[in-house]
Amino acid sequence: MVYESARVRCSFGTTSWVRLSRGYTEAGLLSQVIDAFGGDTKGGESVADLQAMLTGLVANKRFLLVVDDVWYGGVWEDMLQNPLERGGRGGKVLVTARRGSTAREMGAGLVHRVKRLSADDVWLLLRTAACVANDESQLKGVGERLVEKCGGIPLAIKAVAGVLRTREASADAWGKVLASPAWLVKGLPDDAMRALYLCYDDLPHHLKQCFLYCSLFPPGFPVERRVLLQHWMAERLVQSRSGASIEEVAEGYYDELVGRNLLQTTQEDVRGCTVHEALHALAQLLLQGEGFTGDVQRLPDDGDASFRPRRVSLPGRNMAAVPEWILNSERVRTLLLPRNPLATEGNIFARLHHQLRVLDLSETGIVLIPETLGNMVHLRLLNLSRTGIQAIPESIGNLWSLKFLLLRECKSLHALPKGMKHLRGLRDLNLDGTTINAAAFRVGQLRSLTSLRCFALTSKEDRGGWPLAELKHLCQLRILHVHKLERAPGRSEAAEVALASKMSLRELALSCSDDTVSLPQTPTAVRKIEDVLEELNPPPCLESLKIAGYFGAKFPSWLSDISLPNLRHLDIIGCNLCQSLPPLGLMPELRSLSIVDSSALMSIDAEFMGKCHHPEVPFPKLENLRLQGLRKLETWMDIEAGALPSLQAMQLESCPELRCLPGGLRHMTSLVELRIVDMASLEAVEDIAALRELSVWNAPDLKKVSGVPSLEDLSISH
Numbered sequence: 001m002v003y004e005s006a007r008v009r010c011s012f013g014t015t016s017w018v019r020l021s022r023g024y025t026e027a028g029l030l031s032q033v034i035d036a037f038g039g040d041t042k043g044g045e046s047v048a049d050l051q052a053m054l055t056g057l058v059a060n061k062r063f064l065l066v067v068d069d070v071w072y073g074g075v076w077e078d079m080l081q082n083p084l085e086r087g088g089r090g091g092k093v094l095v096t097a098r099r100g101s102t103a104r105e106m107g108a109g110l111v112h113r114v115k116r117l118s119a120d121d122v123w124l125l126l127r128t129a130a131c132v133a134n135d136e137s138q139l140k141g142v143g144e145r146l147v148e149k150c151g152g153i154p155l156a157i158k159a160v161a162g163v164l165r166t167r168e169a170s171a172d173a174w175g176k177v178l179a180s181p182a183w184l185v186k187g188l189p190d191d192a193m194r195a196l197y198l199c200y201d202d203l204p205h206h207l208k209q210c211f212l213y214c215s216l217f218p219p220g221f222p223v224e225r226r227v228l229l230q231h232w233m234a235e236r237l238v239q240s241r242s243g244a245s246i247e248e249v250a251e252g253y254y255d256e257l258v259g260r261n262l263l264q265t266t267q268e269d270v271r272g273c274t275v276h277e278a279l280h281a282l283a284q285l286l287l288q289g290e291g292f293t294g295d296v297q298r299l300p301d302d303g304d305a306s307f308r309p310r311r312v313s314l315p316g317r318n319m320a321a322v323p324e325w326i327l328n329s330e331r332v333r334t335l336l337l338p339r340n341p342l343a344t345e346g347n348i349f350a351r352l353h354h355q356l357r358v359l360d361l362s363e364t365g366i367v368l369i370p371e372t373l374g375n376m377v378h379l380r381l382l383n384l385s386r387t388g389i390q391a392i393p394e395s396i397g398n399l400w401s402l403k404f405l406l407l408r409e410c411k412s413l414h415a416l417p418k419g420m421k422h423l424r425g426l427r428d429l430n431l432d433g434t435t436i437n438a439a440a441f442r443v444g445q446l447r448s449l450t451s452l453r454c455f456a457l458t459s460k461e462d463r464g465g466w467p468l469a470e471l472k473h474l475c476q477l478r479i480l481h482v483h484k485l486e487r488a489p490g491r492s493e494a495a496e497v498a499l500a501s502k503m504s505l506r507e508l509a510l511s512c513s514d515d516t517v518s519l520p521q522t523p524t525a526v527r528k529i530e531d532v533l534e535e536l537n538p539p540p541c542l543e544s545l546k547i548a549g550y551f552g553a554k555f556p557s558w559l560s561d562i563s564l565p566n567l568r569h570l571d572i573i574g575c576n577l578c579q580s581l582p583p584l585g586l587m588p589e590l591r592s593l594s595i596v597d598s599s600a601l602m603s604i605d606a607e608f609m610g611k612c613h614h615p616e617v618p619f620p621k622l623e624n625l626r627l628q629g630l631r632k633l634e635t636w637m638d639i640e641a642g643a644l645p646s647l648q649a650m651q652l653e654s655c656p657e658l659r660c661l662p663g664g665l666r667h668m669t670s671l672v673e674l675r676i677v678d679m680a681s682l683e684a685v686e687d688i689a690a691l692r693e694l695s696v697w698n699a700p701d702l703k704k705v706s707g708v709p710s711l712e713d714l715s716i717s718h
Contacts, residue, residue, distance in 0.1 A: 003066060010697050010715045012064040013088070014038070014057070019068040019220030019277065026079050027318030030054060031339065033065065033080070035316075041339070050318075051083045058087040068220065069277055070097045073105020122147040122157060129161030129261065132169050142174045149183060151191035155276055159199040162260030166202075188285075196282050199262060209237045210253050211262055214275045215283035216291055216313035216336060222272045225254060230404045230428060234358050234381035235334065245504065247427075247450055247478055315339050327351045334358040338383070341365045349373050362386055362406070374398035381406075385430070388412050397422035409433035414464075421445050429453070432481065437464035444470035450504070451479040457487040471497045481509040482536075486529055486551075494535035501539065508538050512549035521551050526577065530554060541566055548573040555582045562586050576600055585610030585618030585643070593622060597629035604636045604662075609643060618643040623670075628653040639664035649673040656680040659701075663687075666707065676702075 003017060016036035020029065030050035031041045037057045041050065065084065067075070076093075084093060097103050103111045117125065126143050146164075150156035160177070167173040182201040188194050203211060210232050217223045229250040232238050238250045254273075257263045262279060266272040275283070284293065292309040311334035312326060319340040326332060327347050335348070335356060342364040348356075353375035362385040369384070374395025382399075385408035396402075397419025405423070407413060408430050414437045421441035428451040429443070436456060443455065443466050452474065456465035468488050471480070480502075488494055499505070510533065521529075530552035537558040538545065543566055555575075558564070559582040567587050573596045581601065584593065585608060595601075609618040623646050627633070634657045641664065648670050652658070659681045665671065666687040674691055676682065679699045687707035696702060696716045705714070 003064075008064065010695050010717055011062075012090075012092075013061040015064045015066075017066040017068065019218075020070050020072075020075065025317060028316045029075065030079060031316045031318065035339075037063070037065075041316075046318075047079070051079070054080075054083040055086045058084060058091065060086075060088045062088045062090040064091070065093045067093065067095045070095045070102055070106070073097075073102045076106040116152050117154065119144065122150075122152055122154075125154060126157050126161050126164075129158045130164040130169075132164075138171050139169065139174060142171050142178055146174070146178055149178070149191060150195040153192040153195070155278055156192040156195035158261040159279075160195050162262065163199055163202045165259065192278065193282060196279060199260060200282065200286065203260075203262075206237065206239055207253060207256060211257060212283050212287055212291075213237060213311075214263065215280050215287060216293055216311055216334070217275065218293070218315060219277040219280035220274050221315075222266045222274055225271045225273060228273065229254060230381060230406075231358065233427075234403055245450065245476075245478070310334065312336065322348055330355065332356070336360040337364060338362040339364070343367070349376065352376075354378070357381070357401075359383070362408075367412075369393055371395045377401060380404065385409060391415065392417050392420070394419040396420060399423065400425065402426055404428045404430075406430045407434050411435075414438065416440065424448060427451065431456075435464075437462075439464070439466060442466070442470055444473050447473060448476065449474050450476050452477060453479060453481040453509075454483045455481060457482070457484045459484075459487040462487075468493050469496060471499075475502060476504055477502055478504050479507040480505060481511075483511050484513050485510055485532060485549075486512045486525070488528075488532045490528060491531035491535050494532045497536065499536050499538055503539050503541055505539050505542055507544040508542055509546040509548070510536060510550070511546070512551060514549060521577075526551060526553055530556075534558075538564065540564060543567060544569040546571040546573070547575065550575045551577055553577045553579075559584070562588075565589065568592070570594070571596070573597055580605070581608040583607055583610035586616070588616075588620060590619060590622050592624040592626075593619075594626040594628070595630065596626070599629070599631045601630050602632045602634055604633070606637060609637075609639075617645060619647070621646050623648045625649075626651045626653075627655060630655045631657070633658050636660075636662040638662050639667070641667040644668055645670065647671050649675075651675040651677070652679055652682075653677040654679075659683055661685065672710075 008015065014037055016033060018032045018036050026047045027050060030047065034041050034050065034053055034057060039053055039057045041053065084091070095103055095106060095108065100111050100113060123140060123143055126147050132139060146160055147157050150160055163177055164174060167177065180198055182198040183194055185194065185197055188197055200208065200211060213232060213235065214228070229247065232250050232253065233246055238246055238253065240246060241249050258265060258273065263273040264276060266274060284291070289307060289309060291311040291313070293313045308329065308331045310331055312332055313336040315336060316339040319337070319342060321342065322337065326335065332352065333355060335352070335358070338360050342361065343366065348359070349370050349372040353372060356376055356379055358381045359379060360383040362383045364387055367388040367390065369389055369392060371393045373393050377398060378401050379399050380401050381404040382402060383406040385406050387410060389410055390412045394417045396417060402423055403425060405426060405428070409432065413434055416436055416439045418440035423446060425448050426446050427448055429446070429449060430451070430453050432453045443452070455471065458465040458467055465484060512529070529550065533550065533552060534556045537556065540563060542564055545567060555578055564587060566589055568589050568591045570584065570590060571594045576599045578598060579600045579602060581604065584590065622644055625647060628651070633655045636658065639662045647668055650671060654677065658679065660683060666689050668688070669690050671688055671690050672692040674685070674688065674694050676696045676699055681701055682699050683701050684704040685694065686704065690710055691708045692710050693713040694705070694708065694711060698718050700718065
């Protein structure tokens with residue numbers, strides 16, 4: 001995407017992309033724009049307040065705002081024009097609309113009309129999305145009839161291709177899709193929607209329910225993969241399967257919906273997804289009143305007995321209180337109210353306690369959770385993340401059905417009640433960004449936990465957190481984040497955790513306190529942290545690893561051999577005493593590698609590539625490499641032919657002593673994107689034959705860019 005390109009990001013001080021749904025509210029749209037620009041909407045209780053916040057965000061800045069899928073041209077004059085006109089010189093607003101008249105209503109200076117795809121283009125799109133080889137000419141006839149039924153709409157073509165991918169690549173199999181009675185269903189507005197219905201109709205029953213559930217999230221709004229999976233599991237939409245955990249089954253559902261092009265992975269983070277507006281509209285149509293995600297100001301009449309939704313989602317609607325029709329409902333099972341300025345909402349806990357299964361009050365103004373929380377005995381998911389709550393009531397121990405408790409970034413919450421020891425069915429406890437100084441229960445008692453973030457260690461001086469030994473009996477963990485690792489007593493206690501035996505573990509983060517990075521450490525402390533990390537060797541099934549704030553002088557040996565054959569993502573952050581890197585090139589499945597703020601590292605050599613140990617190709621599957629904040633890095637050994645064959649993108653940032661890139665980049669036929677930021681001594685970028693996109697910001701000594709014959713996008717700025 002052009003919006004995602006390094007050139008665009010470097011040309012504007014701040015960028016934002018928002019989608020304008022049909023049921024938008026003024027406050028909702030302004031909140032969405034503010035959030036996308038990185039602002040905070042707390043305290044914005046009126047449209048005027050939100051406009052003032054937006055003015056402050058863009059004042060004197062060169063910004064880019066993309067407003068996608070505009071239906072009403074008056075949105076510019078009514079809401080956006082006044083605050084955005086305070087932006088800096090060169091600020092741009094780009095809108096997409098289905099009608100040229102909408103763009104003209106907004107006063108667009110230039111209107112670009114997108115042409116329909118040609119017959120050859122739509123066949124190529126279908127064939128590519130269906131993973132069909134170019135020589136399958138016998139499919140072209142039936143394929144062209146299929147794309148004709150899709151109305152030439154790319155979204156519909158890709159969705160139908162998702163169905164074809166589940167079939168044999170034969171004219172007979174494709175012909176059966178073409179002859180499906182789903183094309184004839186009545187009540188749909190156009191060919192494209194009928195094509196999307198065909199794709200829905202082709203789903204197994206369990207996937208149909210999961211797809212429909214996605215309509216509770218705003219169209220085009222990024223949803224974290226794990227959040228979506230948590231909701232599916234909490235709603236009991238995921239079937240049990242012998243030999244697999246419920247999380248593994250849910251992940252399979254997600255992957256199939258992505259593979260069928262019914263969910264789109266986000267550009268910046270493949271761990272998130274969006275639902276296209278047309279697919280969202282289809283899902284809402286099929287729900288037939290079972291779910292409500294519209295505008296609270298446009299509700300049916302009170303006397304409409306057919307309006308009895310089971311699931312209600314009203315994110316970012318600027319609501320100060322929960323509407324009475326929700327509180328009076330006896331049928332609502334799911335209530336999602338994130339990003340609303342709700343204050344004290346005891347009514348939810350008092351009046352909906354007997355029916356709610358899923359409750360999301362994240363990023364609301366709520367500060368008090370009443371004891372009546374304990375009456376919500378059917379609740380399976382509770383999200384209070386990024387709220388101002390100061391305490392969790394003891395009565396939470398009554399929530400015997402609770403599976404997911406999400407308390408991320410609750411800055412005023414510093415204690416957890418004793419009653420939590422009774423949550424024996426809890427599968428996910430998320431405390432990321434929440435500092436717990438007093439935990440009155442043993443987390444090791446929660447034997448059903450599959451995800452624990454963030455497990456902070458206790459010490460003799462600071463009793464907040466838990467002893468390391470609490471992890472010993474948590475055998476089902478798939479995700480584990482351990483913080484304040486410097487508090488671990490020693491090697492023997494770390495060994496007792498038996499991390500290598502936790503064969504379900506897929507994601508592990510090990511970090512020391514932030515202040516340990518800047519404080520000088522005694523030799524004894526350095527040896528102890530080295531011993532502790534050495535004993536916390538993960539199981540071979542691990543896929544994602546993060547080591548942060550580690551102040552040992554050497555990395556553990558398990559990073560120096562082939563003990564992590566399935567590792568795909570590795571982040572090494574703030575390891576300031578390690579002067580060399582382990583042979584990470586030996587990891588056969590590694591896809592992304594980030595090495596950040598490791599100030600003692602002076603060179604990247606053959607040891608890092610792994611050639612000193614094995615003759616295999618170094619980093620055979622690495623796609624993304626990021627080196628940032630390596631203040632003493634001076635040399636990077638030449639890369640031999642054949643190494644890093646899959647590398648697509650590389651980012652170098654704040655390595656002020658590095659004068660030249662490694663030789664051998666010309667051999668890397670997949671490297672198409674290079675981003676260089678704050679590289680004070682770098683003198684040249686040369687001989688990268690496949691490079692298509694080069695972005696340079698603040699490299700004052702750069703004198704030469706050459707040997708880049710494939711370059712399409714170049715941006716250099718200071």
